[in-house]
Every structure is written in C-alpha cells, then in structure tokens.
Amino acid sequence: MKNKNSDLISIIENSMEKFSKGQKLIANFIINHYDKASFMTAAKLGAEVGVSESTVVRFANEIGFEGYPMLQKELGKLVKSKLTPTQRMEISSRRIKDSNILKSVLLSDMDKIKITLEEIDTKSFDNVVESILNAKRIYILGVRSSAPLASFLGFYFNLIFNNVRLVHTTSVSETFEQIIYASKGDVVIGISFPRYSMRTINAMKFAKKQGATVIAITDSNDSPLTENSHHTLTARSDMASFVDSLVAPLSVLNALIVAIAMRKKEHVYNVFQNLEEIWDEYGVYEKNDKNA
Numbered sequence: 001m002k003n004k005n006s007d008l009i010s011i012i013e014n015s016m017e018k019f020s021k022g023q024k025l026i027a028n029f030i031i032n033h034y035d036k037a038s039f040m041t042a043a044k045l046g047a048e049v050g051v052s053e054s055t056v057v058r059f060a061n062e063i064g065f066e067g068y069p070m071l072q073k074e075l076g077k078l079v080k081s082k083l084t085p086t087q088r089m090e091i092s093s094r095r096i097k098d099s100n101i102l103k104s105v106l107l108s109d110m111d112k113i114k115i116t117l118e119e120i121d122t123k124s125f126d127n128v129v130e131s132i133l134n135a136k137r138i139y140i141l142g143v144r145s146s147a148p149l150a151s152f153l154g155f156y157f158n159l160i161f162n163n164v165r166l167v168h169t170t171s172v173s174e175t176f177e178q179i180i181y182a183s184k185g186d187v188v189i190g191i192s193f194p195r196y197s198m199r200t201i202n203a204m205k206f207a208k209k210q211g212a213t214v215i216a217i218t219d220s221n222d223s224p225l226t227e228n229s230h231h232t233l234t235a236r237s238d239m240a241s242f243v244d245s246l247v248a249p250l251s252v253l254n255a256l257i258v259a260i261a262m263r264k265k266e267h268v269y270n271v272f273q274n275l276e277e278i279w280d281e282y283g284v285y286e287k288n289d290k291n292a
Contacts, residue, residue, distance in 0.1 A: 008034075008074050008075070008078055009030075009031055009034065009078070011063055011064070012027050012030060012031060012063060013027075013031065015027075015062070015063055018062075019059075019062070020055075022049075022051040022052075022055045022059075023051075023055065023058070023059045023062060025049040025050065025051055026045065026046075026049055026051065026055070026056060026059045027059070028049075029045070029048065029049045030075070034075055034078055037072075037075055038072060038075035038076045038078070040072075042056040042057055042060075042068040043056075056068055059071075077220075077222060105245070108245065109245055109247040109248070112235075112236040112237070112245065112247060112248040113236075113247060113248045113251055115236045115248075116234070116235045116236045116248040116251070116252065119234060119236070120233065120234060120235070120252065121232075121233075121234075124231055124232060124233060125233060125255070125256070125259070127231050128215050128231045128233055128256065129256070129259050129260055129263065131187050131213050131215065131230075131231060132187055132189075132215075132256075132260060133260060133263060133264070135163070135185065135186055135187035135213070136163065136185040136186050137163045137164075137165065137181075137182070137185075137186040137187070138157060138161060138163055138164045138165070138186070138187050138189065139165050139167055139178075139179050139182055139186065139187070139188045139189065139207070139212075140153055140154045140157065140164065140165070140166050140167065140189045140191075141167040141169075141175070141179070141188065141189065141190050141191065141200055141203055141204075142190070142191035142192065142200065143169060143192075143197045143199050143200055144197055145193070145244040145246070146191045146192050146193060146197065146200070146246075148246075149191050149217075149246060149249055149250060149253060150166060150167075150189075150191050151166065152250065152253060153189070153191075153253050153256070153257070154166035156257045157257070157260075159268070159271055159272075159275075160257075160260060160261060160264060160267070160268055160271070165178065167179060167203075169199065172199055172202070175199055175202075175203045176203065176206060179203060179206065179207055182206075182207045182210050182212040183210050183211050183212055184210075184211035184212065185212075186207075186212040186213070187212065187213045187214075187215060188203070188204065188207035188208075188212045188213070188214050188215070189215045189217065190203065190204040190207075190214065190215070190216055190217070190225055190228075190229070191217045191218070191249070192216075192217075192218055192223075192225055193218060193219050193237040193244060193246065193249065194219060194237065194244075196218075196223065196224050196225065200225065201224050201225060201228065204216065204225060204228040204229060205228040207228075208228050208229070208230070213230050213231075214228060214229045214230050214231075215229060215230070215231045215232070215233070216228070216229035216231070216232040216233070217232075217233045217235070217249065217252065217253070218232065218233075218234060218235075219234060219235065219236060219237045219249075220234055221234060233252055233256070235248040235249040235251070235252040236248045237249060
C-alpha cells in the first residue's frame with residue numbers, strides 16, 4: 001500500500017475528490033462503518049452500497065492496494081486497534097452463534113494458536129531467550145487486559161531469577177517511577193494487544209532511550225510496540241465479544257518460560273527442591289495422604 005504508515009481513513013478522505021460516484025459510495029461506507037466493512041467480502045460490500053464487485057476491487061487498487069483482500073486486512077488492523085467494547089459486542093454477535101458459543105470460541109482460539117505457530121519467528125524467539133538469560137535486571141510491564149499475562153510471566157520468572165521486577169501501575173507516573181533505573185544490560189518486556197496501551201508504548205520508548213534491551217510481546221509486526229523494541233514476539237489475538245482472547249499469547253509465554261527453564265535446568269531443579277520442603281513445612285498445598 002502507498003503511504004503504508006498513514007492512517008487508512010485519512011488516505012480515503014484525502015482521495016475523495018478523485019473517486020468516481022460509485023467509489024465515493026464505498027469510501028463513505030468504509031469511513032462511517034469500517035467495523036462492518038472489515039468483515040464483508042467485495043461482493044457483499046458492493047451489494048451494501050449499490051455497486052458491482054469489480055468497482056469495489058478497483059476502489060482497493062485506487063487507494064494503493066494490490067487487491068481487495070489486502071484492503072480488508074488493513075481494515076481488520078484498524079478494527080482491532082480502534083473498536084470500542086460496544087462495537088466489539090455488536091460485531092461478535094454477528095460472528096458467533098448464540099446456540100454454539102462454547103464451540104465457536106474454542107475453535108477460534110485453536111485457530112489463533114495454529115496461525116501463531118505458522119507465523120512466529122523462531123530466530124527472534126531464540127534472541128529473546130538469550131537476552132533474558134543475560135540480563136542484569138528484568139522488568140515486565142503489561143496493563144489492562146495484558147496485566148494477567150504480565151503477572152503470569154512474572155510469577156514464573158521470579159522462581160527462575162532473582163532480578164525480576166513486575167511493574168505494578170495505576171498511573172502513568174508510577175510506570176516511569178518503577179522503570180527509572182532501567183539501563184544498558186537490563187531487559188524490559190512490554191506486553192500489549194489491541195487496543196494498545198499508550199502507557200506500555202511510552203514506557204518501552206523510555207526504556208529504549210535509557211539503553212535497555214526492549215522486548216515486545218504483541219499481535220503483529222505492525223503493532224506500535226515494535227517501533228520501540230529490539231526484539232518482537234508475535235501471537236495472534238482476537239476479540240470474543242468485548243473480551244480479548246489471549247490464548248495464543250499465553251501459549252507463547254509458556255514456551256518462553258519452558259525454554260529459559262531448560263537452559264537453567266539444574267538451578268530450577270534446586271529451586272523447586274527447596275520450595276517443596278518449604279511448602280511441606282508450612283502446609284502450602286493440600287496433601288492427598290490424609291494421615292500425612
């Protein structure tokens with residue numbers, strides 16, 4: 001696409017004068033209903049506004065795409081980054097059948113893991129593992145719906161390393177206060193999925209400026225997090241109603257934890273041996289043997 005980094009809606013608005021009558025109908029529909037247009041085929045979009053399928057295809061070419069599927073993909077990115085929870089619910093109600101919600105959601109999650117497996121860069125994954133293993137300090141940041149992912153990673157990293165800081169934040173200022181000492185030799189891991197958190201983006205930008213190695217865990221290489229990272233791990237996310245589906249990202253974090261634990265196998269073994277003794281002594285877990 002021409003002007004790849006520009007906002008799609010702005011491109012369409014700025015090109016309005018050169019569009020034909022039919023193309024203007026398409027343009028206006030996309031501008032006002034890009035959430036609906038992203039899930040329409042070229043034929044369905046044409047029928048919606050009263051033009052032919054070929055007119056829709058030519059419209060996509062006119063604004064710089066090789067074909068309609070590329071335009072639809074770009075609309076999908078726009079939807080993921082800008083939809084409000086209300087709009088999400090409206091769209092998901094058309095995609096998910098009320099009579100089979102469980103199956104629809106589980107199949108969608110399975111699909112996201114499959115696509116993630118096909119798309120993830122194994123070299124980047126290996127580089128991330130090396131960076132974390134060699135870090136002086138490890139900062140983990142994820143807010144809003146990504147906060148549970150950050151907590152999950154922080155929980156297991158705290159068992160493996162003694163230099164981990166999970167950044168807990170309720171304000172922008174607190175974020176910077178907790179990463180103020182991040183510098184060369186440190187690793188800052190930022191986790192965010194659509195809608196992307198500006199707090200996470202700005203914290204990563206600050207950490208990179210300070211000289212820390214910045215790792216992004218996000219949904220694609222087009223994510224704004226990648227602009228401020230040295231390494232990026234991608235995992236497909238999706239929306240199930242107003243809920244973010246983060247099954248694939250969690251799976252990638254699982255793989256990251258396991259890969260690092262395998263590199264520090266003896267250390268991790270000793271840690272868990274000590275923990276088992278502590279857990280037994282203080283009754284942390286219920287025992288199967290009632291007489292124990």
